[in-house]
Amino acid sequence: MSIEAFISQYRAHVEQALEQRLAGGDIHPCQLHQAMRYAVLNGGKRIRPILVYATARAVGLEPATLDGPACAVEFIHAFSLIHDDLPAMDDDELRHGKPTCHKAFGEAIALLAGDALQALAFQVLAQDRAMTRQPAIRLHLVATLAQAAGSRGMAGGQAIDLAAVGKELTLAELENMHIHKTGALIRASVLMGALSQEALPAVSLQQLDHYAKCIGLAFQIRDDILDVTADTRTLGKTQGADALLKKPTYPALLGLEGARDHARTLVDEALASLQTFGPEADVLRWIAGYIVERPY
Numbered sequence: 110m111s112i113e114a115f116i117s118q119y120r121a122h123v124e125q126a127l128e129q130r131l132a133g134g135d136i137h138p139c140q141l142h143q144a145m146r147y148a149v150l151n152g153g154k155r156i157r158p159i160l161v162y163a164t165a166r167a168v169g170l171e172p173a174t175l176d177g178p179a180c181a182v183e184f185i186h187a188f189s190l191i192h193d194d195l196p197a198m199d200d201d202e203l204r205h206g207k208p209t210c211h212k213a214f215g216e217a218i219a220l221l222a223g224d225a226l227q228a229l230a231f232q233v234l235a236q237d238r239a240m241t242r243q244p245a246i247r248l249h250l251v252a253t254l255a256q257a258a259g260s261r262g263m264a265g266g267q268a269i270d271l272a273a274v275g276k277e278l279t280l281a282e283l284e285n286m287h288i289h290k291t292g293a294l295i296r297a298s299v300l301m302g303a304l305s306q307e308a309l310p311a312v313s314l315q316q317l318d319h320y321a322k323c324i325g326l327a328f329q330i331r332d333d334i335l336d337v338t339a340d341t342r343t344l345g346k347t348q349g350a351d352a353l354l355k356k357p358t359y360p361a362l363l364g365l366e367g368a369r370d371h372a373r374t375l376v377d378e379a380l381a382s383l384q385t386f387g388p389e390a391d392v393l394r395w396i397a398g399y400i401v402e403r404p405y
Contacts, residue, residue, distance in 0.1 A: 112395045116159060119172060123158040124150070126176040127183060130233055144214040144222035145229075149187045152205035152345070154403070156328070156396070157182045157298040163392035164302025164317060167383075168309050177237025178250055178301040184230040185258050186294055191223035193267070199350065206345040230254065241305055250301050257297035266290025270356065278357040284326060286357075291332070292325025299393075316382045320393065323379035328400050330372040333358040334365060335405060343405050372401045 110118070127149055134143040158179035162172035194201040194209040195216060201209050211219035234240075234251050241247055256262055266289030273286060299321035303314050333351065337360050341348040351358050359368040379397045383390050 112392050115163070115166070115392050116395070119159055119162045120155050122173065123155055123162075123176070123179050123183065126180050130180050130184075130229070140214065140218055141221055141225060144210055144218050145226055147213060148191050148210045148222055148226065149184065151207055153183075153187075155183065156400075157186055157294060160295065160298035160321075160393075160396065161302045163390075163396060164299045165305060167317070167386055167390040167393055168303055168306040168313070169389070170302075170306055174239050175302060175305055177233050177240045178254075178298075178305070181230040181233045181254055182294060182298050182301065184226045184233070185254065185263075188223040188226040188230070189258075189263055189267075189294070191219050191226070195219065198267070198271070199354065201347055201350060203341065203346045206342070227258065230258075241307070243307060246304060246307055249304050253300050253304065254297050257293040262289055262293030262297075263291075266293065273357050275355045276357060278362070280362060283357055283359065283362060287326055287329040288322065291329040292322060295325035295328060296321040313385070316385065320379045320382040320397070323375045323382070324397050324400050327372045327375040327379070327397070330359045330368050330375070331401050331403060333360055334368055334372075337365065339405060345405060369401075376401050 128146075131146050131149060132142040134146055136142050161175050161179040161182060165172045165175045190204060191210045193199050194204055195211055202212055203209060207213075209219075210222060214222070231251060231254070234247065234254065240250075258264065260268075266286055269286045270290055273282075278286070296318065299317050300314075303309055303317045335344060336349060336351045336358070339348060352361075359371065362368075363371060376397045380394060383393060386393075
């Protein structure tokens with residue numbers, strides 16, 4: 110299967126898997142379930158689930174057996190976007206070109222939808238029958254996603270981000286923030302795919318983890334660049350929001366060209382970490398390149 114066919118197939122596959130795991134909008138409490146579906150099924154690149162599937166392929170597993178981790182990481186991602194968009198955080202009105210969840214359903218229901226999606230992510234990991242039958246591996250996947258979502262990961266990164274508004278950070282400080290805020294969930298996506306292969310050598314796990322760390326940072330740099338160079342219609346969210354909120358960004362610190370160069374260096378480092386893998390890791394290689402070239 111070609112890289113393009115793999116991406117297309119598993120993007121469609123995860124859409125169906127996500128829809129199947131969400132309660133219907135006509136199930137009580139209807140408004141809450143409608144908000145959850147709105148937040149998850151309202152568009153998105155599905156980079157994180159694709160990373161789960163692509164890593165599974167790279168380590169010799171059947172990608173479709175990892176629907177549980179793929180859906181779980183996307184539910185956590187959707188939960189984080191709902192909360193990021195709230196007035197208490199980034200106060201955004203657009204997401205994927207449509208009103209943010211709190212604009213469509215009100216702040217209270219949006220908060221509950223985020224909370225429920227977080228809980229659903231771990232319910233899926235605990236109950237998905239297609240996943241590994243090894244309890245220790247399943248528990249390791251739960252712990253990996255929990256750490257990525259919590260104070261040592263995404264939530265902690267958001268707290269650092271809020272505290273950094275209006276301040277100038279060094280490159281090391283900026284990268285530390287985004288290793289947690291954006292990078293933790295991308296890293297968890299790759300790790301959950303890798304950890305599902307119980308026979309994977311420790312050195313291969315370390316290489317995949319380093320790949321994920323590098324592309325997670327590159328992803329954030331590209332986000333920062335697009336916030337400056339793209340328009341609101343292309344982005345599907347408010348252009349220039351970072352500057353308006355006086356957030357520290359890579360372009361502000363390094364300049365646009367410096368930020369682009371830094372992203373390319375990180376992608377080169379990510380690709381180097383896959384050198385011992387064969388063509389089975391080509392989708393991971395493609396994703397690394399896509400991250401720094403994506404138009405939105």
